[in-house]
Amino acid sequence: MTSPDNVPDLATLRPRLPSPVQEVTDERFTRRGVRLLLKRDDLIHPDLIGNKWRKLAPNLAAAAGRPILTFGGAYSNHLRATAAAGRLLGLPTVGVVRGQELADRPLNPSLARCVADGMRLHFVDRATYRCKGEPEVLASLMHAAGAEGAYVVPEGGSNALAVRGCRALGEELRGHADVVALACGTGGTLAGLAAGLGPGQRALGVPVLKGGFLTDDIRGLQERAFGGRREDWSLDERFHFGGYGRVTPELDAFAADFEGRHGLPVERLYVAKLLYGLVALAEEGAFGAGATVVAVITGAPFAG
Numbered sequence: 001m002t003s004p005d006n007v008p009d010l011a012t013l014r015p016r017l018p019s020p021v022q023e024v025t026d027e028r029f030t031r032r033g034v035r036l037l038l039k040r041d042d043l044i045h046p047d048l049i050g051n052k053w054r055k056l057a058p059n060l061a062a063a064a065g066r067p068i069l070t071f072g073g074a075y076s077n078h079l080r081a082t083a084a085a086g087r088l089l090g091l092p093t094v095g096v097v098r099g100q101e102l103a104d105r106p107l108n109p110s111l112a113r114c115v116a117d118g119m120r121l122h123f124v125d126r127a128t129y130r131c132k133g134e135p136e137v138l139a140s141l142m143h144a145a146g147a148e149g150a151y152v153v154p155e156g157g158s159n160a161l162a163v164r165g166c167r168a169l170g171e172e173l174r175g176h177a178d179v180v181a182l183a184c185g186t187g188g189t190l191a192g193l194a195a196g197l198g199p200g201q202r203a204l205g206v207p208v209l210k211g212g213f214l215t216d217d218i219r220g221l222q223e224r225a226f227g228g229r230r231e232d233w234s235l236d237e238r239f240h241f242g243g244y245g246r247v248t249p250e251l252d253a254f255a256a257d258f259e260g261r262h263g264l265p266v267e268r269l270y271v272a273k274l275l276y277g278l279v280a281l282a283e284e285g286a287f288g289a290g291a292t293v294v295a296v297i298t299g300a301p302f303a304g
């Protein structure tokens, strides 16, 4: 699936773009006079789901047929999506996985899927993983993984190309919403989305990691992608449920209830935290009567 000049032809993957917008009736919003829309980025592509398409597509084109090397934890959605892209486009992929100890254990279903899609896994200890952004550490990792010359995509896929790719998400929502809300990991999707929105619209991010570092990270991503900041966004740091990967029984019950009400499969690590946060905000009266709120459905549950 590559053209003669080795640039992968992503159109052959037939992404569903713009992704659909679906209105849902939920009394927790309607009784406040607020409309809730779901931006179904989870329907863009069955394997490159949600923000994965928007971030990976420009990087796959830039890789121009070179192997892709990227990073992630043991359950990383980004690693799975990169592996799937490699399979679909005939590109070799290498995944650097956080946690040397995992090398000696049976692969979990997420990593097993990566391998089934042709990704070569390279496990590293957590201290090395933390330093992977340093040029010498990266060079020695690439050497050890036998992947010199590979095109490197950072953890979570959030480089400047990816952030610019996410601008289209905001552009697709111009005129549709007052507030566009999404869950944040690295903040790359929010950084791009906010740049694509129209006047009077604002983006609201719900970080799923604990730590309060994301505001600076998002500003940095916007500076690198657009040469300056885009101001119409904010974060609400209250809905991480203890940090990345933490899913409490309360959150799980909330997500199951949302699935029952609206027939939407709710991904637990990101999307559930977003929807929980939006319901809490609606109940606090944070959105004025007459407001339209869009929840971006950035992923889907992994079936294993």
Ligand SMILES: Cc1ncc(COP(=O)(O)O)c(C=O)c1O
Residues within 6 Å of the ligand: 050, 051, 077, 078, 156, 158, 183, 184, 185, 186, 187, 188, 189, 190, 267, 270, 271, 298, 299, 300
């Ligand atoms: C389903 C889902 N939603 C949201 C995000 C957060 O995206 P970002 O890292 O751009 O903030 C991710 C992370 O990759 C994700 O897998």
